[in-house]
Amino acid sequence: xxxxxxxxxxxxxxxxxxxxxxxxxxxxxxxxxxxxxxxxxxxxxxxxxxxxxxxxxxxxxxxxxxxxxxxxxxxxxxxxxxxxxxxxxxxxxxxxxxxxxxxxxxxxxxxxxxxxxxxxxxxxxxxxxxxxxxxxxxxxxxxxxxxxxxxxxxxxxxxxxxxxxxxxxxxxxxxxxxxxxxxxxxxxxxxxxxxxxxxxxxxxxxxxxxxxxxxxxxxxxxxxxxxxxxxxxxxxxxxxxxxxxxxxxxxxxxxxxxxxxxxxxxxxxxxxxxxxxxxxxxxxxxxxxxxxxxxxxxxxxxxxxxxxxxxxxxxxxxxxxxxxxxxxxxxxxxxxxxxxxxxxxxxxxxxxxxxxxxxxxxxxxxxxxxxxxxxxxxxxxx
Numbered sequence: 001x002x003x004x005x006x007x008x009x010x011x012x013x014x015x016x017x018x019x020x021x022x023x024x025x026x027x028x029x030x031x032x033x034x035x036x037x038x039x040x041x042x043x044x045x046x047x048x049x050x051x052x053x054x055x056x057x058x059x060x061x062x063x064x065x066x067x068x069x070x071x072x073x074x075x076x077x078x079x080x081x082x083x084x085x086x087x088x089x090x091x092x093x094x095x096x097x098x099x100x101x102x103x104x105x106x107x108x109x110x111x112x113x114x115x116x117x118x119x120x121x122x123x124x125x126x127x128x129x130x131x132x133x134x135x136x137x138x139x140x141x142x143x144x145x146x147x148x149x150x151x152x153x154x155x156x157x158x159x160x161x162x163x164x165x166x167x168x169x170x171x172x173x174x175x176x177x178x179x180x181x182x183x184x185x186x187x188x189x190x191x192x193x194x195x196x197x198x199x200x201x202x203x204x205x206x207x208x209x210x211x212x213x214x215x216x217x218x219x220x221x222x223x224x225x226x227x228x229x230x231x232x233x234x235x236x237x238x239x240x241x242x243x244x245x246x247x248x249x250x251x252x253x254x255x256x257x258x259x260x261x262x263x264x265x266x267x268x269x270x271x272x273x274x275x276x277x278x279x280x281x282x283x284x285x286x287x288x289x290x291x292x293x294x295x296x297x298x299x300x301x302x303x304x305x306x307x308x309x310x311x312x313x314x315x316x317x318x319x320x321x322x323x324x325x326x327x328x329x330x331x332x333x334x335x336x337x338x339x340x341x342x343x344x345x346x347x348x349x350x351x352x353x354x355x356x357x358x359x360x361x362x363x364x365x366x367x368x369x370x371x372x373x374x375x376x377x378x379x380x381x382x
């Protein structure tokens with residue numbers, strides 16, 4: 001388990017990460033989809049081998065938290081029985097694929113995802129640990145704001161394109177050639193000296209070869225997804241992206257399959273009525289949708305404070321068009337981008353950043369949680 005103590009990579013199931021509450025074991029559903037049986041099985045495994053907390057990640061994965069060293073092997077055996085385990089750590093690491101949840105029965109998304117995941121399993125690409133892919137072939141770009149380095153999309157006329165993240169245009173491809181074009185872009189990234197992310201590589205001056213550049217504009221970007229009904233079913237959220245086993249069991253009983261999303265929500269296939277549950281967000285106006293918080297103390301060893309207790313209390317005071325980010329340290333693991341209000345826990349209290357990230361200069365320093373709670377206007381007025 002020596003790997004579990006190393007920081008700075010995305011955990012997997014075969015290579016977990018050590019946190020303050022034990023090992024974090026990430027499950028990467030194939031095709032971005034879980035059958036009801038698989039979802040119920042994950043809930044059972046989290047209860048049996050973890051501490052009963054399940055994260056929904058911004059990479060559309062699930063994380064079973066609080067796993068002890070002795071429970072890791074039985075947990076892997078359980079995931080293997082559910083068909084959710086990769087052959088080895090390298091295959092698992094490469095299979096970093098986001099799939100738009102808004103596909104319809106009969107379209108290309110499921111077959112594209114399966115073909116591409118198999119190609120990643122068969123290849124030997126040595127990609128950076130956070131390098132990822134997106135399959136986003138709807139008439140609107142659902143995953144435009146999600147992190148990905150190479151994207152399969154459509155242009156406004158509905159034709160498939162493959163686009164390097166950070167490039168304005170994509171290259172038109174046929175369905176038969178789409179997977180090969182994605183792999184070609186990934187191979188070019190390595191061969192041209194790429195070390196981190198595609199967009200940064202292009203900003204640093206790397207030039208795409210003519211054969212991979214193209215001049216096709218991607219489809220318009222979809223509006224932000226919110227809990228509620230959609231043609232494919234129902235989107236259901238979880239406060240701070242964390243589920244209990246009982247909540248996941250509840251969802252598994254409602255739908256034949258659950259589609260993963262990068263918005264810390266699940267899409268329940270074929271559900272035509274919203275079902276309330278104490279541990280779930282089913283309303284589009286729920287104040288908790290305005291709040292982002294990492295695991296915080298004591299669950300994370302790096303955190304200086306219990307971030308979620310503060311975020312829950314402050315969320316109703318945040319303006320409907322604003323967002324609050326409460327981070328247990330300056331790393332900003334839960335949200336790397338800017339927020340209307342960012343509170344960063346330090347050894348001396350909370351630093352407050354207005355319209356910025358955890359890395360930006362604060363406008364106030366050393367605020368205690370008690371002072372913030374006593375005067376929520378401190379954040380509500382920002």
